[in-house]
Amino acid sequence: MxxxxxxxxxxxxxxxxxxxxxxxxxxxxxxxxxxxxxxxxxxxxxxxxxxxxxxxxxxxxxxxxxxxxxxxxxxxxxxxxxxxxxxxPPEPAAGEREGTIFYPFHGWEGQQILGDHRRLAREIAETESGPVTVCLYWNEHQQPEIQAVYADAGFRVVCHGRRGFWWRGQDREFLVRQLTELRRHRRVASNRLTSAIWYGLLAGCEAAVYGDPMVLENADATFGGYSRIASQWAALHGRETDAEVCRELARQELxxxxxxxxxxxxxxxxxxxxxxxxxxxxxxxxxxx
Amino acid sequence: MPETTAALTVASAADAGVKRGNGMWSWTDWRDPASIAASAALTTIVDEHVVAGRRVLFAGPHDADLVRSAQAAGAVVSWLIRSVDDAGRLTHDLPGVDVLCGSLEDPAGPFDLVIALDGFGRLTSAEDDDTGRDLVALLSSLVAADGVLVLLHENALGAHRMIELAPGREYTADEAWYLPEAYEPRLPASFGALTAALGDHGLQTHAGYAVFPTPKRPHVLVGRPVLDDPASGVRDGLRPLLTHAFAEAYRGREVLDDPRDLVTRMAYAAAEQTLAAGWLVIAGRGDTTAKQYELVVGSEAGQLVSTIDSGVSEVHGEPRTVGGLREMTPVRLPSGPTVEERLLRLCAAADLPGLRAELRRYADWLRNHGSELTGPVALATFATVCDDGDELRPDLVRWEPLTPVPLKVALHRALWSFAGILITRNRPHPYPLTFDAAELTEVLAATVDAVPGPGDLDAVLDLEIAVRTAHGDPDPVRTRRELSADLRPMPDVAGYRALVDVLWRQNDLLQHARENAAWLEKILVSRDTALSKLDLQIQQHELSGPEQVVELARKAYKKVRGKVAARRQTIEQQPKPKLCSSCRTEELAAGTPYRRLRVRVERIDFDAAPPRPRDAVATGEERAEGAIVVAE
Structure with a gap:
């Protein structure tokens, strides 16, 4: 275990x-x-x-x-x-989906992200037309200066919780919270293709991957790194993507x-x-x- | 009684009545009963040619029942045997049969029907000089002008030879006194060569079959029309039919490799004629004829035979009843690939949705037959049910139960059998490799909402034992013991490759178990530590206010005292002395009480004996030695 x-x-x-x-x-x-x-x-x-x-x-x-x-x-x-x-299952009486939920690429407890959040926030604001929710990973959510970057841009900032470590501090409702948020939004986006994009597609969102992909500290390149992701799953990259093609890919990947x-x-x-x-x-x- | 040559004489009272030529003394060909060709399919073919009042010669060892059957049909029967002992015994056992002892030159022909189902191998004796003898010519010469020869000739390239695990045959077999066949084939090496050789001696081949799975137990005879026509309709069912026949023939036997893969590839390549265990030919002189069937199929342990000609199936014989099972009638030609073939393919492709759909289809098919199953459906497994493209059919089920089998038991048996195949034949599948047969059965059953409960697999085992007993399992008690050991079956056909796979699997499991144990130990240590910390926190929360103050003060005091002690230790710390390895060991073993001694041994004489622990009882001599070692 x-x-x-x-x-x-x-x-x-x-x-x-x-x-x-x-x-x-x-x-x-x-x-x-x-x-x-x-x-x-x-x-x-x-x-x-x-x-x-x-x-x-x-x-x-x-x-x-x-x-x-x-x-x-x-x-x-x-x-x-x-x-x-x-x-x-989705509630039949669920309201209309609206806006975009954006997941800035996150590191984890052992690897930090090196990148410019301010520039990313500007890019999101230029791209998205509706209300934007930015979901930060918990360790970035705990940094007020990062939260402020997105809040100052007029975005709603949320966090789904902690993923936990060594059987402690885990948020049992993490995915439930994520699903709830995804179902509220029309689009899911990120500056890197990550699990959240696939989840959003499966939950019925349109998807987009754009912006500075940032750099993961000491990233492992055994399987090709991000350049491989960008080429192999090119269909998901860009400000607008083909929802049906992306959804089929999501079904495969998940x-x-x-x-x-x-x-x-x-x-x-x-x-x-x-x-x-x-x-x-x-x-x-x-x-x- | 026919005339015999002058060379045949009565030898002794023991073999009175035997016409003896160059027979072998102190020899028997019946040492291994399995070496005597016998099958209901052969009997059916032979019976068609036995005519009352006509002369019949059985050349070489045969099934005594077959000889009796010809005798009972009114034929005048002679039997050529090479062993004096066998001839004497058979003369006694089969009164009225003219038993000849010797070799092919001895019988006084010709005969209206010559039957040589044992081939040419045992038609010569150690007394004969085989070099230069043309056995085909000798055998053919015994056939009368309007006579018929029924000959089964073993194929040296047969699939059965390829999987045989018999190293050193040249030295281990007593009958291998002369084996030129192994190096320079003198006998026909192909079906075409055989018919041509017979033709050279005036015998025209009227009917021919490739026989499977072995020349001694040929249960499936594939007719020349099918062999010559790769597009024959019969061919669709041939692959499952032959695979099934080989599996049954080699179940529980040690072989070089599981024959099923070879047979499957053979069927795909339409190479039945080339890789047949042997060829059965019915050849004759003059105006003789013989019926040529497309297919003749006998059940492995039963008595029924189906002949198939132009799509018309005819059943011969009476069904057997063994235990609670009755032989099925009629034997059916597979209507398509087996469910097992399809499931193995889906497993290899890790096609989980397809696999689940196929399993559900099978379960639904069984459920449609009711909760208490009768007929062949009750004993169906994935290996015996064929898919004709529209529906499933239990074409390869040879037995039916006399009492109904619960649906659950029949379904679990099919799943369990398949799980065993996945494991013992080391077939790739999309489930955990570490699963045993019971666990695989569970996960397969889960896909059809039929997870077995406690005791469910025991009922499966009972049914399996009954079926295997009907199939001729010689030791059902041992089989039960083997099968019930964690329901982790051994390969049903013990091929060397399969056994190597089993070894690999066991090594892999062992390595996993060891690494897992080490990992769990680490986790336990981690959990113990976490638990201990939590326990301390709980204890602190349970303290009253004043107790908490005292506890805090105690902790603060301990912390300060620890820091002071550490500082003193730093001040007092001396440079570490250089020690030889033995001294270091002593120091490590003894701990702090040796600190002073360690300081003193700086000027140690390294050629002297190492110092002794302080608590060792020192003799006077040792004390003296110690005084030398620890010199001031």
Missing amino acids: HHANQFYGHTYVLARYCEMPDPDHPQRLDGYLQHGWNIGDGLAPGVPFVHGSPLFVWSERTRRRAWSQGRRNVVAIGAPFAYLLEVC GADLLAGPAELRVLFGWQQTWADAARRTTEGAVHA
Whole structure:
């Protein structure tokens, strides 16, 4: 059970989808769960990997790539966000989508971003016509000077929460909050192609990738770096993109067409017995009552 | 009774009645019963040519029941055997059969029907000088002017030879006293060469078959019309039919490689004639004729045979009943590829949506037959159900249960069998590689909403044992033990390659288990530390106000005292002495009590013995030695 499995509340989402008892507490997942869109083998660079452990990746393409890198126990299951859409179907009475939600490319606790937020804010203002929400990663959200750059440009600034680290400080509702925001907006945009763009497309947004892509401190270039992303997924880059083409790509990258059913996923994660025991206890309780 | 040559004489009281020529003493060809050619399909072909009152010669070892059958049909039967012992025994067992002992030169022909289903291999004896003998000519010479020869000739290039695990045959087999065939083929090496050789001796081939899976148990006879026509309609069902026949023939046997892959490639290449286990020819002189079928199929452990000619299927024989199972009638030609073929392809392509759809289709097909299944559907597995393009058909199921099988058991058995194939044949699949057969069954079952509960797979095992028993499993108790061991089956056909794969898998699992254990240990340490810190925090929160003040004061005092001590230590710290490795070891072992000693050993004589720990009991001599070592 790697601690990254719980980043962004992924295991909690999957536990809800699998109808697990007590889904708000960590379910041990037998293997490694891909925790972000990835152009490599599904694992973040440098993750200590126990040989032979199942690696649950989002897409069939990532599975093939992982196989080519020597991983043999790779299972494509789809992204947790795609499962969240199954758990939280859109409300029929939802209002009209409006404006753009922009995700400035973020680093993480171990790698900072080097770039000019002020210039990016100007570019967003020049491009977007409707109201703009800027979503910052928590460590940038905690820096008032970065928040101020976007707030001063007239943007609404939000943060979906912390992804957590080493089983602590994680925000279980991270993805739920993100989905809610995405469903409010017509467009999702970023200065880099990241998970958030794919999520937005799957949640029904149009997508655009533009602006200074910024530089990730000590970025790993094993799989080609950002230049490869820009060329391989060129369809998503630009201020206006073809929504249908992008959505199809999102379905592929997030494995939306290969999602496992709750029972199948429970067996894959080693949760079936826990679920069956709980179901039996519930049945027995109902009989006694 | 026919005349025999003058060379045949009665040898002794023990073999009275045997016409003996150059027979072999102290020898038997029945040491291994599996070496005697026998199958219901062969019997069907032979029976068509046996006519009452006519002379029939069985040349070489044959199934005694086949000889009895010819005798019962009213034929005048002779039997050429090379072993004196065998001839004596058979003379006793088959009264009325003229048992001849010797080699091909000995019988007094000609015969109206010559049957040589054992081929040429055992028609010579150690007493004969084989060099220069033309066995085809000798055998042909025994056929009368209007006679018929039924000959099964083994193919040295046959698929069965390629997978055989029999190294050193030249030295291990007692009958290999003369093996020129291995180096210079004297016998026909192809179907065409065989018919040509017979033609050279006046025998015209009326019918011909490529036989599968082995020359001794040929259950599938593929007729010349199909062999010669790659577009034949029968060919569609040939691949699953042959794959199934090979799987059943080699189940539980050690071979070089699983034959199914080879057979599949053979069928795709339409190379049946080239890679057949042997060729069965029916040749005759004069105006003789023989019926040529497109296909003759017998069940592996049963008695039924289906002949297929111009799309018309005819069933021969009576169905067997074994345990709670009854042989299916009629044997059906596969109507298309098996579900297993398709699932393996989907697994290899990691096509999860396609795989799930195919599994659901199968489950729905079973469910449509009701909750209690009867007939072949009850024993269907993915390997025995074919897809004709529109619907699924249990074409390769050879048995049906006498009592209904619950739907759940039938479905789980199909899934479990397939899981076993994925593991034991090391087939790529889109699920965790570390899953065993039970876990794979669970995940496959989950896609069709039928996850097995406690005990469900035990019922599957019971049914599987019953089926294997009907198929002739010699040791069902052992099979049950092997199958129930974590439901992690061994390869059904123990090919060397499959076993190497099993070894690779086990090594991989072991490496994973070891690394996982090490990782879990690290995690436990981390969790213990986190737990301890949390526990301390909780304890602090539980303190009353004054207790918290005292605790804070205590901590502050400890901190200050620690800093003071550290500063003193820095001031007092002396430069570290140079130590030899043994002294350093001693120092590390002994800790602080040796600090003074360590300072003293700066002028140590390194050629002397190393210092001893302080708590060791020192003898007078050692004390003296110590005095030398630790010199002031």
